[in-house]
Amino acid sequence: MPGPLTYAEVGATLDAAAPLPAGYHHVERRERIGVGAEVFRRVADGVLAWQVSRGAGLEVRTDAERVVEGAEVISVTRLGPVRIGAPCRVVGVLDGPARAGFAYGTLGGHPASGEEAFLVERDADGVVWFTVRAFSRPGTWWSRLGAPVARVVQGRVTTRYLAAARALAG
Template structure:
């Protein structure tokens, strides 16, 4: 069993904001209420990640993500901490494992109200030496991938609700 690479495992689920990390939250409208099931399916089946340009290998609750950064392929293993679905809310939370360039957790929360909203939140800090040295670059790529996640679910939303872009 791969080990987590940070000590604050489960902090997102407990609603904690551990010190020493950058905390983030991004929120976006995905579409109308009818889009909820499609968005949840895309999240839980990893299609959101795949459409974002992240290559995946799922092994049970461990997900090995591969992201090309120029000529380099970064390997970023994570373990699913929570996968919860309900009638109007669903979320997936994962934490980084040894070998991931960063340390922390990320949660993807989809909520249905008058609209379907996606919130991506969590905490992160550099783990590998190259992530520490290249912090501005790793932050840029984290924001880029987050925008791609949002766009990947919005693309599906656009099929169900042409007014969303």
């Protein structure tokens, strides 16, 4: 998996107030998942231990038991009998008392080019929110041909990420 990231806008998903970069397909889904510091910590710890990805049904291959900047990971998804590996590198990690999560970016061999972030936030009222922010475009000739299918798959996986975060919240 070594090699450079396949896009230039590194870290663009981590600032929820900033617009996502032009020229890409955007995903931004935010959902209220609970209330309180205990819920926040449980979900934040799960996100930072790859549990949201695993809970979404992805096979996570990495040497990093906990998300750290620079960690490399391959998320494997199945489409029927076909297994597709998506190599990424963690480009940013947040782990504060009210905001936690990470972003990872695509490496060579990933079917897309772009970045995805998983963010857990606790607002001033104690409400806990989970957000998935991503920007991507096809990264291979075959993913360009299958772009409509890839968007459907991305939407389904994003829905499963949200369900996994809700499950962690209890």
